[in-house]
Amino acid sequence: MRTTCTAIRSRTRLRLAGALAAVLVAAGVATGPAAQAGEERHGRDSTLAELAQRHGRYFGSATDNPELTDGAYTALLGREFDQITPGNGMKWYATEPQQGVFDWSAGDEIVDLARANHQKVRGHTLVWHSQLPDWLTGRDWTADELRAVLKKHIQAEVRHYRGKVFAWDVVNEAFNEDGTYRETVFYNTLGPGYIADALRWAHEADPRVKLYLNDYNIEAVGPKSDAYYRLAKDLRAQGVPLHGIGLQTHLALQYGYPTTLEDNLRRFARLGLDTALTEVDVRMELPADETKLATQADWYRQLTEDCLAVRRCVGITLWDYTDKYSWIPGFFPGEGAALPWDEQLRPKPAYFAIREALGGR
Numbered sequence: 001m002r003t004t005c006t007a008i009r010s011r012t013r014l015r016l017a018g019a020l021a022a023v024l025v026a027a028g029v030a031t032g033p034a035a036q037a038g039e040e041r042h043g044r045d046s047t048l049a050e051l052a053q054r055h056g057r058y059f060g061s062a063t064d065n066p067e068l069t070d071g072a073y074t075a076l077l078g079r080e081f082d083q084i085t086p087g088n089g090m091k092w093y094a095t096e097p098q099q100g101v102f103d104w105s106a107g108d109e110i111v112d113l114a115r116a117n118h119q120k121v122r123g124h125t126l127v128w129h130s131q132l133p134d135w136l137t138g139r140d141w142t143a144d145e146l147r148a149v150l151k152k153h154i155q156a157e158v159r160h161y162r163g164k165v166f167a168w169d170v171v172n173e174a175f176n177e178d179g180t181y182r183e184t185v186f187y188n189t190l191g192p193g194y195i196a197d198a199l200r201w202a203h204e205a206d207p208r209v210k211l212y213l214n215d216y217n218i219e220a221v222g223p224k225s226d227a228y229y230r231l232a233k234d235l236r237a238q239g240v241p242l243h244g245i246g247l248q249t250h251l252a253l254q255y256g257y258p259t260t261l262e263d264n265l266r267r268f269a270r271l272g273l274d275t276a277l278t279e280v281d282v283r284m285e286l287p288a289d290e291t292k293l294a295t296q297a298d299w300y301r302q303l304t305e306d307c308l309a310v311r312r313c314v315g316i317t318l319w320d321y322t323d324k325y326s327w328i329p330g331f332f333p334g335e336g337a338a339l340p341w342d343e344q345l346r347p348k349p350a351y352f353a354i355r356e357a358l359g360g361r
């Protein structure tokens with residue numbers, strides 16, 4: 001049952017004062033007796049990761065290399081979450097900037113941070129039409145040439161991170177909104193079979209890692225998610241090593257909540273697939289106000305409950321956890337405030353709604 005925005009507003013107001021002090025201490029922006037009291041309270045509270053683990057799930061956050069110099073940010077990242085996704089450091093432009101010349105430094109830095117914090121890492125992403133190096137996009141390829149380039153890149157990266165990541169977003173954003181294939185350099189040159197090939201090559205390089213297809217606007221049942229359902233069903237029937245579907249879950253208040261999310265998760269589970277909410281944020285038109293923040297909290301609560309309702313929804317990852325480092329304002333002018341912590345690393349109503357959905361106080 002969905003919780004009303006009014007109910008969340010009342011609960012979050014009551015909880016904000018006490019829990020806020022704890023987060024401010026963690027962020028290094030509060031001192032004195034009040035901060036010490038907050039720190040004591042924080043010590044008794046379970047983290048989002050700990051609460052999710054009680055349900056057999058993980059609760060994670062994306063991060064990116066530039067923000068790792070922010071000590072308050074990394075302290076909260078290391079304490080609150082048990083999973084990390086590198087936002088950019090494992091993408092093709094970063095890992096193979098020149099053909100055949102690999103640079104793992106950005107991804108390695110995040111993997112090292114995760115290991116220090118006993119967090120698992122989701123690899124993101126091996127095949128995507130965006131953020132490709134100029135040497136790849138700046139020439140025409142024959143099918144044989146591009147197939148060899150794609151295989152070499154996938155297997156080099158998967159082998160490098162073998163045993164260091166638990167899952168890979170192998171192919172990212174393969175479909176258009178109407179369910180047709182996105183016309184990328186890979187699709188146009190190799191045809192739709194590049195997806196099965198990519199999964200097979202990744203599996204050869206690391207037979208134990210979980211392999212996902214990942215996309216946005218597939219949270220609700222509709223043409224785009226239907227395309228993934230049909231593809232997943234076909235791949236499974238062919239014995240292609242596909243283990244899960246990643247639903248990015250970039251939501252916006254002005255477009256409404258995807259009310260068929262739980263049903264969608266269930267139909268992929270019936271195919272024998274895991275699912276994960278992989279890049280979660282809930283943006284709004286600025287300025288934020290109490291009503292918008294309450295609605296946002298309701299949505300975060302609901303998407304958490306939808307995942308918990310389906311056994312094979314294995315976890316939730318925020319697309320970074322704080323508005324301070326959100327990608328939204330740079331891509332959607334006039335929109336933002338999309339994450340459960342604000343720019344000062346203070347918890348918002350959404351944070352408390354997630355906690356409650358996970359069974360916390």
